[in-house]
Amino acid sequence: MMIELDLQSEIPIYTQLMDQIIEGIASGRLEPGESLPSVRSLASDIGINLHTVNKAYTLLKQEGFIQVHRKKGVIVVQKEEMPQVTEHYLAKLGQQLRPVVAESLCRGLNQEQLTEIIARLYNDIQPQDKE
Template identity: 50%
Template structure:
């Protein structure tokens, strides 16, 4: 899996890394039970600090995308039953902010929904 990090982005590198790994899982590039690179290896490959990779892995673990094993390291977890009330609440809050910005910028509902549909198709 190719991880793309934009060092000029305003989005923190650990968030970009987290998002890239989630995209890899959604696209089937990373499978349940598959090992991710060690913190040291991934940091070296990308050219970032090990603490940044640790932070991304910690978020992925907290959100249930990976499991940490003392012997195997970071392992892709099961994607079954990941929809929780807590997740729905978080998603609703994030969507509210995105839709408010879309509205303020003058994008139509139809254009926004079509954009969402196109993005969703990338993961089918």
């Protein structure tokens, strides 16, 4: 699993890590049941502190994307255990997208154009057919 970080970004490193792992799952590059590197080895690989990796793992665990077994280590949850579309998630989504839509309206980016951007992101991230 390739991890690309922007250490100059205003987005916290642990957030970038979470985003990349979630996108890895969404794209199929990380499959359910697959194990993630240990906090120490991943931290060492990308040159950051182990606590930063641990924070990302802990939050991903809290949100239900990964599990930690004493034996198997850190693994991506099975498809049936994957977090669903809850009311809480929909509420968070609305609050997050509201300012985005408002600014789009101000700048004259209409609904169809924003929808097209969303569509492109779906196609960009979604698992591609192999061979």
